[in-house]
Amino acid sequence: MWMKRWMTGMKPISFWHRLLDLISPRLCVVCGQRLSVTEEVICARCNLHLPRTGYHQNAYENEMAKLFWGQIPIERATAFFFYEAHSEPANLIYELKYKNHPEIGETIGRMVAMEVQRSGFFDGIDGIVPIPLARKRERQRGYNQSLEIARGVSEVTGLPILDTAVRRKSFEGSQTNKGRWERNENVESVFVLHDPSVVHDRHLLMIDDVVTTGATVIACAKELLQAGGVKVSVLSLGFAKS
Numbered sequence: 001m002w003m004k005r006w007m008t009g010m011k012p013i014s015f016w017h018r019l020l021d022l023i024s025p026r027l028c029v030v031c032g033q034r035l036s037v038t039e040e041v042i043c044a045r046c047n048l049h050l051p052r053t054g055y056h057q058n059a060y061e062n063e064m065a066k067l068f069w070g071q072i073p074i075e076r077a078t079a080f081f082f083y084e085a086h087s088e089p090a091n092l093i094y095e096l097k098y099k100n101h102p103e104i105g106e107t108i109g110r111m112v113a114m115e116v117q118r119s120g121f122f123d124g125i126d127g128i129v130p131i132p133l134a135r136k137r138e139r140q141r142g143y144n145q146s147l148e149i150a151r152g153v154s155e156v157t158g159l160p161i162l163d164t165a166v167r168r169k170s171f172e173g174s175q176t177n178k179g180r181w182e183r184n185e186n187v188e189s190v191f192v193l194h195d196p197s198v199v200h201d202r203h204l205l206m207i208d209d210v211v212t213t214g215a216t217v218i219a220c221a222k223e224l225l226q227a228g229g230v231k232v233s234v235l236s237l238g239f240a241k242s
Contacts, residue, residue: 200229
């Protein structure tokens, strides 16, 4: 039972949690099957079979980190699992972003942090910068999914969330159906450094839900770098291999 709780990043189970689970059964966001009382968001079977990247074991020289080489001074990069649109694991991201389930972000954020921290991935990092949404987009969704992921990571690592450092000026449309060059153009100049004192001379962990070409992270990181003395690492839930 302890191992199952560890795998799902769960908090201790209360009597009321058990009672609510009987009244209103919860379903795995990946396969849709009923969760046991010791499981949260994702069942043990789907968790076990997630296509994990393992990139935190070699956090500088992996396929995701190489997206940023020559673009930003990247220190480390990792993603929890390989993302493929319309696959079962992709349901995790879809439910988080579009189905009003911010709790998925925090729960999975804890899971990722618990797995990744054993490799020393968080060593020397000073704070977390979730990729911001434009205000209009955040009002529509009701939350920023990257911030929800960051909350879970922060809970495990104790790292502060520095979500006032940079802002997104506008929403230029979804990146989903765009090619590499279109993605770059879509996010160019949409971020602005708001509070440089918060990130000056710090090693920052940037968090996003899915990294595909890295364009969004790069655009945001370039603003953060203007604060001076900034080092950047990246963590995402999904990585879409080209």
